[in-house]
Amino acid sequence: MSGVAGAFLCASSEPWSRVVDQLKKMIPTLALRGQAGVAVYAFMQERGIRYARAIQSNDNSVRIDGIEQDPRFRPHVAIAQIRSGGGDDGDVQSIPSRYFAISLDGALVNAHELRSELLAQGPLIDTNTDAELLLRWIERSCEREYWRHGLPADYEAIFRELDDRIDGAISALLLDMNGDLVAYRNRSGLRPLETMRASNGLLLFASENCAFAGLKGETQQLLPGSIRRVDAKSGRSVDHILNSRGCKAKLCAYETLYLGSPNTSVEGHSHRQTRHNIGLALGRIVAERVQADPLLMPPIVSSMPKTGGPYADGLFDSLAEQGVLAERSDVVATQFLERTLLGRPKARQSRIAQKYLVSESAVAKRTIIVVDEALIRGDTSQAVTTMLLAAGAEAVHWAIGSPPIVAPHYYGMGIDTLDELAFWQALKRLPPELRAQSLRFHRMDPPALKIIESNIATAIQAATITYLPFRALVPILANRLEGIDLSPFTLEMPTPAGRQRADRNLKALLAALPVNPRLRSAS
Known part of the structure; x- marks a missing residue:
């Protein structure tokens, strides 16, 4: 079990600090979903992706080390993963990548098969978790189909192939080296992913809508078997349905009975x-x-x-x-x-x-x-x-x-x-x-x-x-x-x-x- 949260500033004239401040408010609302710390990834034009840790105090306040301390780093987008882990290592490690950062909620059932496919294409590093495995799959797809030909990545095509290949329950936020954000929910629909276009100019993502408490705006679930891509420069977002047959959510019972916050609601x-x-x-x-x-x-x-x-x-x-x-x-x-x-x-x-x-x-x-x-x-x-x-x-x-x-x-x-x-x-x-x-x-x-x-x-x-x-x-x-x-x-x-x-x-x-x-x- 784990959780994800993301904040994207759609209006470039707004203060960058609102992204970090909003993420700090959302993280405590999802605390029941994780126990191994919170990883944060933020992006600023010309300075790229930066990794940080969110530290939560006993009074529920949050600070984000590595971002708040540097006034020159002013991100327009940041994502967080409330990590589950086994609680044994007591730390959250960055997933090294030159191109992406990922936050993941859920798990793959066929991770072994996917890892074997990637190994057949060449050596792999850091695929001990499902988040790392998903990240490497996306990197390989981009390199093979687009980057080597000088083309921009087609995320709709990449995630359509991925959605056909994976078996499990996945909701994820992907941040790329251009500052674009991709939100993804796989076809099983077992793990939720909520979005809100808030009246304060932020586009928000979270595993549960309790993270949007106190905000005004339009809230909806990302549909199973779909992505939402948010453009870094314009702030515009587009939804893509990955499967022509359409998929209906089948939310895991643990969400309602155990995992989700009591303050969360699903379809009313x-x-x-x-x-x-x-x-x-x-x-x-x-x-x-x-x-x-x-x-x-x-x-x-x-x-x-x-x-x-x-x-x-x-x-x-x-x-x-x-x-x-x-x-x-x-x-x-x-x-x-x-x-x-x-x-x-x-x-x-x-x-x-x-x-x-x-x-x-x-x-x-x-x-x-x-x-x-x-x-x-x-x-x-x-x-x-x-x-x-x-x-x-x-x-x-x-x-x-x-x-x-x-x-x-x-x-x-x-x-x-x-x-x-x-x-x-x-x-x-x-x-x-x-x-x-x-x-x-x-x-x-x-x-x-x-x-x-x-x-x-x-x-x-x-x-x-x-x-x-x-x-x-x-x-x-x-x-x-x-x-x-x-x-x-x-x-x-x-x-x-x-x-x-x-x-x-x-x-x-x-x-x-x-x-x-x-x-x-x-x-």
Whole structure:
């Protein structure tokens, strides 16, 4: 997961500082999308592209080292990448290029194949990330088709070929050596790219429209399978559809449920309201369980910090509507913002241990209902459960605002295998005769879901886990199901290479289980 932001000054008479100032305002709004720092690239005529780092302080203020300190460098365009990484290197490195700078949101599924094609044309440097690979592909295309013939690059043709070749979820901003900007969203439409032509003379780009808060202007999404090219000299922009068939966005479910800011909306649907509605539906299920086992003291409803708040608010409101007495108090706090989803296992475990803290006085002898948007691997929920119990909590119940995550995610979320998911670890512990129902995934019957919930609860030392059933999620998203990729819950991957990779992953895992052939075919 990552994010992009860009600001282009269309009126040359305006102060250049507005580009940098606007970018500094946008970067904090996208902070939840990254954890490995922010890379900034800016362009000034006759001085070319300059690389810098954006440093965010605890008070959310941002400074951009390497640009703000030089009053002679006055860019008319700047782009930023809010980097995800694994959080292990603690630094953001420039991608060396004489010709381009790129900011990327998302991931390639077929990166290995693309790298092999480029290697067949000659040696490669610095293609360890998808952003670097995309950059080298564009450079090679420009050199082969245009520059060696003394021609200007035809970005429409270059990105049309690229869109045909890549499989994955990509939104990107490309800045070239002339100061032209190209915004690109690939045909899958899984990753958003919003634009605004603001009334203050800036043309803005961002992964989420929360970055445009407080501005007036025309906002729209860049269509899947298209580019927008902005001319450095005139400031005019032109959209090009790369595929004559047209492509409809299929926005990744993680955007709505987990990754996107609560302050973002997509086609008029607020993430905050959607998450609150999910909390309401989840609360109706939790209420039945709480009422079946009356408590001496009202339970405390707590969210997981930063992202779980709207879910917890909805669940608390739902309990109140049904006459269940509870308290709403966030007893889990964080010591830093960065996500713990990405990275190598040991590094992730270390960050989890350092990130969360609880107050003994707030939880002692109390029953805690922790509301979270998803339970993916289970290691974060296990660590928080352990902390709460160690602080004196009577019991810890988890309410999860999504169905079980049953699929890997090759599109920028860092979930590469089935085996790392809590669902599959729980399924392994089931007797073979009980696995068939669970292998129906989003179509599993309620008794099978309860068995999975109980198994995962035991693994993380929680009293209970309550997932939002898939059939309860569908009505909440009913008027836009066609525009949301629900593969995390269905294992029905949204791209061809993703399906092939998931099928191989599934076959390998099932082959390792002592399951008879009839059960293997149940999925």
